[in-house]
Amino acid sequence: MPASASPSDEELMLAYGTGDAAAFDALYARHKGGVYRYLLRQCRQPGVAAELFQDVWMNLIRARASYAPTAKFTTWLYRLAHNRMVDHFRASGHLTLVSADDEAHEDAVIALPAARATEPAARAENRELGERLRAALSTLPPVQREAFLLQQEGALSLSRSRS
Numbered sequence: 001m002p003a004s005a006s007p008s009d010e011e012l013m014l015a016y017g018t019g020d021a022a023a024f025d026a027l028y029a030r031h032k033g034g035v036y037r038y039l040l041r042q043c044r045q046p047g048v049a050a051e052l053f054q055d056v057w058m059n060l061i062r063a064r065a066s067y068a069p070t071a072k073f074t075t076w077l078y079r080l081a082h083n084r085m086v087d088h089f090r091a092s093g094h095l096t097l098v099s100a101d102d103e104a105h106e107d108a109v110i111a112l113p114a115a116r117a118t119e120p121a122a123r124a125e126n127r128e129l130g131e132r133l134r135a136a137l138s139t140l141p142p143v144q145r146e147a148f149l150l151q152q153e154g155a156l157s158l159s160r161s162r163s
Contacts, residue, residue, distance in 0.1 A: 013067050013069070014069065017064040034153040035056060043085065048088065056084050059080050078153070
């Protein structure tokens with residue numbers, strides 16, 4: 001691999017499994033925003049999303065030694081997030097998955113370390129695009145909305161693979 005190429009997520013997770021803490025830091029930096037947004041959009045409660053977020057990363061830490069790259073790392077990571085969210089909904093008696101209004105929780109997302117740039121023009125444009133996207137998402141049935149969010153936040157493929 002060329003010196004300038006970044007290690008893949010799978011390589012980083014394997015390195016973390018052998019004790020490389022810097023590999024975890026790199027994975028966390030790459031995926032923290034998407035995982036948090038996915039959870040927040042599903043549960044609509046910043047406090048609950050933060051708790052689920054921590055649980056997902058703790059589950060990743062516990063599984064580091066047994067991780068095997070049988071699928072893309074993001075597929076595995078978002079499966080952890082999805083499973084934790086489903087467990088939460090089962091425990092709380094809420095079985096319907098919902099989409100959250102990001103605008104109401106923008107400060108929580110921005111407060112995450114290494115958040116995206118906050119230039120006024122970019123924020124205004126993103127806010128307008130976000131409003132249009134939220135309006136479109138609100139018209140989707142819950143299962144389709146979740147599939148879309150998993151694909152967008154986790155860069156997961158919509159096609160089924162058999163491996």
